[in-house]
Structure formats: structure tokens, C-alpha cells
Amino acid sequence: MGRHSLPDQYGAGASDPRRRARRRTVAIATVLVLAVAGGTAAAVRGGLLSFGSSCQDDPVRLTLAASPDLAPALESAAKRAREADLTSDGRCVAVTVSAREPYKVTDTLLAGKDPGAEVWVPDSEVWLQRLTATGGTADVSTVGHVASTPVGVAMEPTVAKSLGWPEKTYGWLELAGAALRDNSLRLGAADPARSATGLLALTRLSTAAAGVEGGDTQAAAMMKALSQRISDSDGQVLDTLPRDSSGTEQGNPRRNQALVVSEQAAYAYNTAADGDRSLDFFYPKDGSPRLDYPYALLEQTGLTTDQSRAAIRFMSYLDDPPQRRLLERHGFRTSDDEVPDALVAGAGGSGPQPYAEPAARPASAVALQETLGVWTITVQSARITTVVDASASMSEPVPGSGRSRMDVTKAALQRALATFTAEDEIGLWDFSTKLDGAKDYRVLVPTERLGDRKGTGTQRDRLSAAFGDLAPVPNGATGLYDTTLAAYRAATGSYAEGKFNALVILTDGRNEDPGSVSRADLVAQLERLTNPERPVPLIMIAVGPDADREEANRIAEATGGSGHEVSDPSQIQSVILKAIVEAASRDGQG
Template structure:
């Protein structure tokens, strides 16, 4: 097989500098620990050291929470480690492997719960990025990667042959487009909110669509179509394939002929299908496959002792032994990016000239992942969102380094955000200052309606685009924040739309400056009375610029079950809105 390695630049790509620095520190420590542990083990086996009893008498016990696809291989490796009397500092290493869906462990860590394991091996760095972007509440350290597997599209043979497999190759958009154009070629995937495979593929689709005219609309359409055929998790997606060998299963529209899965998933399916009919054929997109990379992560916040930490690193070293690498390959995983096994690819349904040896694409950034997941959330569920924009005089101030005012940059960000919504979404616009409409600090610029609705010659989307473009700061206008927030929240809760994600987004670059308004204490009390957990309308309050108060934004939003955010540059508004939508729309977060 040649040199076995999983390149650091792939696993680390897209991480923030703090984590990269932490990994470098851990890597140095790992080398030292492995040198000691390896030398000790060699000395024990060679009889140079004697402990007077079996190392099994007092083992270091470790529980590994492992992605279910990798768990069978690591269970076998753990059993072999016991048979080999694998030791760390003279004590046996007793490893228990607990198959756990990666999103469930991430949810537990974000909630501050103990996942019941000292080591976590999720299927992707995506979950570690989530810990970081959602508050960095978990103390984790990645000390290597166990294996990898590329993500592509597997199809039943009849469907694959109709697309010219294996000679013809496709980019991600072409593959998705082919499946979504033809109802006889149904494409399924796991929910990107719970599946790294689904999220990585969706992010590739979003990135590809961004470079073409009308790409945002095309991507939203694809997401909407794909959302009709998602399963809750990776473990269920294979169950949506036809049961008959012809790949048609006529009369059952719930069955998919194509799936977004990993190479390893296809490998396992085809291995089990031997002698029972045709397996799957695998397309490797020519514009690059993202990888699941299985980071081996120490959960130091669970009270990991020094002995457990050293034993965990020792077991990671054991997994890099030649015998364990062969074990991983038999289970369909890649252990080298430089030397790809043709036999593994063939078993997974790949074949030349499909570009299965193509180098992996660089991992998507945390921002790209978050934006994709935000667009997915609002596309799948549909949304009813009223946006309330500060039009006080301070919005005319220049954003450093841009030459544009806060209002101009805000308008551009809102127009960009608008493009991510579909015709089914309901969006409206208010602006506010002081005494903007008689004695009222606010006015309704565009009532909240479905974007596809048409009145006269234009659609709601066109009316909103014009209204966003027409926003202007009010000369000498102050910030009438409290009265506006209460009025807008009362309107949003009073017009709640069942079956949609309802929210109120308030953008302000300052604090309340209306002396005649209600007090903050009164505002909070009234918001709490209006908020109904059975009909949730989270307030997403975004503090824009150096004069805004993030602490106050948090306090006001929290009264509704929403969230406060701060952006120094209004250009960040779209990303913040999408992130807030993901957090607020997640049923796991809402409890």
C-alpha cells in the first residue's frame, strides 16, 4: 500500500488559529508521549521491565464515543489490543467502543453534558467547528485522524448507466441537477443538520452555484427538492434504496435511485449485497469530493486523567500499526491520500476513469458551513421573518475601510440575505428612528407577506428589494429602540404562521435614545408575557457597530427565547442572521 498517512492540512483546514495552535502543541506532546509509551511497551515485551503481575489486573479503562460507521472497525481493534496486551506506562489499555451519532455527542457537549466517554471520534471536523462557532463551550483536543473517506453520489446500476457511468464524470451541480430534473432518478441524502456527509455535499453545491448567474435561486431550488427526500441520519439513508435488484421498485415513489453517501458507506452496502443482487455504482464529482476525516479527539472536560490521556494517545498510535491499517481498509476506509486502494474503490462501486484518486478539496470554512446550514434551515422549513432596521442619523457614519456608510453596507447585506429565501418564505420590512410616523418611532415599509405573492406589476420580493435599496438615515434622528421592539414583536406574535419558522430580526447601531419610551424593565416584562413556547417567535437582535450594546441586545432577545449578536462590520449581517436562524430553528436547541 505504500506510505500511510492522512495529511494534516486536510484535517486542519478551515479551523481557527487557536485550534491549530492547540493541535500543534498536542502534536508535540503526542510525539513525546508515544516515544515513552512505545519504549515502555517494547521493554515490557522484551522482558527488560517486570511488573510482577499481568497488566490486565489494573488496566486503564477508556470509553470511545465513535461514529457508527467507524465503530465496527474500532471494536475489532480494541479486542486485538486486549489480545496483544497493549500497554501504556506498564498498564493494559482496556478500550470500550460506544457507537454514537456525531450530532448527538456534539449536542451533549454544547449543552455542557458529560457524553460518558474520554475520547470522541466523530466522522468529521465539521462537529468540532460547530463546538467552536456555537460558543466554544467544550474543551477538546484533536491528536490525529483515524481514517478518511470521500463523499460522492452512489446510484443503482440502471440509474448510473443512464448517466454514462463510469466513463462520464460530473460536477456536483450537474449530478444534483440530473437527479432533480428527472423524477425517475430520485436523489436522497441525510439531514445536513445531523449529517456531516449531507452538510459537506450541500456546501459544495452552494459553493458551485455561487459562481454562476442565478446560482442562488438554483441552489435554493435544489435544496427545496432535496429536502423532500432526506432521512434523519446517515444510518437510515440506505433504507431508502429500492428493494428489488432492478433498481426501480415500480409504484413506490418513496424509494431513491441515487444517494449522497461516503465511499465507505457504499463499500459496506456492496459488501453485504454480494450474491444478493446488484450493488451500487459510485460517482466521484470531478470538481472534488469533500472528505469525512474522523478526528481522534480527547474530551478533557470530562475529567480526563493523565493516565487516561496517555492511554488514549497510545491507542491512537496502535491504530496506525500496519495490521490496524489493513483492518480499516477492509472496512472500506482510506488510510492514505497518496496511495488509494483500487480494490477498496472497486468494492465501493467506483471504477476508472472516475476521478477517485483526485486530491480532496480543502475543507469548507466554518462560515461557509454555517451559511449553508442557515440557507438549508429556512429553505426546508420556510420562514416568516420581519426585519426591523435602525434608520437613526448614526447609520450615516462611515464603516472604516469601506468608504460606505453603515446604512449602505447594511442594505447590501440585507439584499444578499434576501436572495437566500424562496418564494414560499414570508418577509417584511420596518424601519425606525424617533417620531418617524407621527408620534410613533417606527413605520411599516413593506408588510410581511409571501415573497412569491404578486400585487400589481411586481412580486413581494421585488417590493422588498426596492424598499431595502431605499432605506436612508433620518437626519438628526435618534434611536427609538424600546417602543419599536415591543410594537414589532407584538405584531410578529399576533401574525404567527403555523408550520413556518417565525422570527423578528432587529438591527440597531445604538442604544435607546427616546426619553419618552417605555423603560427597559417594562420592555422585558412585556416581551416575556408575549412570548409563547408553543408558538415561538425568537427575537434576533443584532448590534451593529462600536456604539451598539451587545449585552443589552442579549438581554432583550433572551426574553423571547431569541439571541443577541454583535457585528463590527454590517457586511457580516447575513452570516449572523443565518447562524441565529439555525440555532433558533433547531428542535434540539428549543428543547
């Protein structure tokens, strides 16, 4: 799990009485030698001797921001370290532990603000990936991992038994399906935008759904249902269980009977509750993702060399057997190979549930970002108009694919369409030059609710057909500026309250219409149309080698949006979802 053994110079802590005795002998001998030499006074003045003092007089002080579930164990370890006079380079290590929600620390770092800590132990690498994915400048160095815990589904015993626990095993899709099939089983989770537990589980669910026919639509429907029972944090989700064991709240529709939580969370709940209130724990057979508690140094806080060495010394101390046992008593795993039966039993686990199976392979940063994007538009519902470049250059081949830019773009848009629900409003324009009289653009499918039916088909059917019919215009140039202004004016003029509104423009080139509005005038007009109270971020995606990412970004930023560049149109879906997450995050912070 990335644990590190340190050189002896880091390991000179005072936990061993024999070491303390040896140090006292050396100190006495040094005093005698200096006294005989007549240099005692000078030694005292020079700081070589300190009569009646200890290393606690001048400790290396560290503030450690820890995930709330881990903070109590680390506070106990920090207290032990102080009592044992744990040292780094001869100075005591004084660690103060502060419980901080990882998403709040992440937001602070992304904002370029001081998190008020030199060391950070979030519950998952997910948060460090988010710093990178969103282009953050935070200087964070991961030097190891403290513990781990798998993520699964905890249930009230009567509900678990009705599903065949512990003999019957389920995959993520089956568990979610059982919970969301009807109202007989109420499943809660923490908000994936604020919880690594929720995001990791949701990504596993999405991955499982991708392997079955119609899985994307099924996953989106499950997300929509799950969003109705979301809590802000992992701690709060446990509060949604019935408050007593008398059965009086079992029928309360506001109370959950099953939760997506970590093994450690279930352990903490069970060990703190009466036996009748304990939970049973399902370990999905297709793999439990895990929280991995990275130990990170926050360089931008002005971390000194002494603090850095002391922080690493404390991490090494956490790997000592007594501290590992302390972590296990708090419900954490400290080994990938050995799973204490008492820990699993305390969490509500039992055989033949696959609790000892290796954790599922970590989801890629792209997969996590896509899941979060789908979650954002699923929960909030979206109103998005997509504008696609139909200039002649879209017929250029994509190297290694055997298909044109337009063909690959259409396929990516079809995949993206599958992630939206019937409540979302999606529309389609295309553009080149003079497509509709003097206009460079035309409306192919007006932006309407996907579930709306006209004639024999739905809006989704019409969009799917329109995507399939997209084609480059022979000799068509790129009328980018006029199209952008017209589309943005339409998007802001038809703003839908309570939805995530956005305009997505895909182009593989620069503006080629000499009679269009200038870029400076375009940016100025976009800024005038932008209303922070009714945000409509422009997401402009530059596709291929001829597109200008810098220009795309300058134009999009005028609306609070963002510009992106993809070398391969197949990346379009991922980029759209990533941009939606970023825009929604900025809107939420504002």
C-alpha cells in the same frame, strides 16, 4: 492526516514476542536480585512484584464514542489491543467502543452533560466547529485523525449508466441538477443538521451555485426538492434504496435511486449486498469533501493523566500497519497519497472518475454555518420581519469600504433575500424617532409570502425595491425600545403555524428616545408575549462600534432569541443565518 508518532515510552506495547521475552528475562533477574537481598516479601507487599498476574489485572479503562460507520473497525482494533496486551506506562489499555451518532454527542456536550466517554471520534471536524460556533464550553482536544473518506453520489447502476458513468464526470451542481430536474432520478441524503456528509455536500453545492448567475435561487430550489427525500442519519439513508434486485421496487416513488453518501458507506453497502444490488459511485470533478474522523479527548469528563496517555497510545496503535489495513478493509482511507484500487472498486468507483484527486479544501466554519442556516429556513420555510435602524448614524462610513453603514446593510439584506424561497414570508420595517406621527417606526412592506404577486411584481420584487430605498433620517435618533415592543407584538400576533417565525432587528446604536418604555419594562413585556408553544425568537444585531451587544443580548434572550455584534455590516447575512440555526436548534431541543 495529522497522525502522530509517539515517544518510546508510549510505544512499549507487547505485540512483539521478542519484547515479551526480554521483559520476562528482566522480571526473573529482578526476582533473583531481590531474593538474594532478602527483600522478596517486602517487594511483593510494596507491589513491585505480582506473581501469576498480568497487566490486564489493573488496566487503564477508556470508553470511546465513535461514529457508527467507524465503530466496528475500532471495536476490532480494541479487541486486538487487548489480546496483544497493549500497554501505556506498563498498564494494559482496555478500550470499550460505543457507537454514537455525532450530532447526539454534540448536543450532549452543548447541554453541558456527561457524554459517557473519555474519547470521541466523530466523522468530521464539523462537529467540533459547531461546539465552538455556538459558544459551547465543552473542553475538547483534538490530537489526530484516524481515517478519511470522500463524499460523493452513489447511484443504482442503470441510472449511473444513463448519465454516462464512469466516462462522464459531473460537478456538484450538475449532479444535483440531473437528479432534481424531474422525477426520473430520485436523490436522497441525510439531514444536514444531523449529518456531516449531508452538510459538507450541501456546502459544496452552495459554493458551486454561488459562481453562476441566479445560483442562490437555484441552490435554494434544489435544497427544497432535496428536503423531500431526507433521512435522519447516514445509516438510514441507505435503507431508502430498493430492497430487492428484482425490479419490483424500481418504480416505487418512496425509494431512492441515488444517494449523497461517503465512499466508505457505498463500500460497506456493496460488500454486504448481492452483486445485483451494488452501487456505482460518482466523484464530483469540482472536488469531493471528506469526512476526516478527528480523535478527540473529552477533558470535561475528568480525564486522568493515565487515561489521557492511554488514549494517545491507542491512537498511535491505530497507525500501525496492521490496523491501517484493518481500517481499509472496512472501507476507509488511511493515506492522503495512496488510494487502494480495491477500496475504490468496492465502493463502486472506476476510472476516469477522479477518485484519486486530493479532497476539496475544507469549507470554512462560516460557510458551513451559512449553508445550515439556508437549509433551516428552506426546509421549514420562514416568516421573518426585518426591522432596520434608519437613524442618522447609519450614514456614518464603514472604514475601508467607501460606503455608509446603511449602504453596506442594504447590500447584505439583498444577499440574504436571495436565499429565501417563494414560500417564505418576509417583511420590512424601519425606525428612528417619530417616523410616523408619534411612532418611531413604520411598516414599509408587510410580512407576506415572497411568491405572492400584486400588480406587476411579487413580494420579492417589492422587498428588493424597499431595501434599495432605505435611507438614514437626517437628525434621526434611535427609538429602539418602543420599536422592538411594537414589532414583537406584531410578530407574535401574526404567528404562522408550521414555519420558522422570527423577528430580526438591526441597530447601530442604543435607545435614544427618552419618552419610550424603559428597558426593564420592555424585557418584562417581551417575556409576557413569549409563548414556548408558538416561539418567535428575537434576533437583535448590534452593528458598528456604537451599538451595545450586551444590551441586545439581554433584550433578545427575553424571547428565547439572541443578540449579536458585527463590526462590519457586510457580516449581517452570516450572522442572521447563524442566529436562525441556533434558534431552530433550541426550538427543536425544547
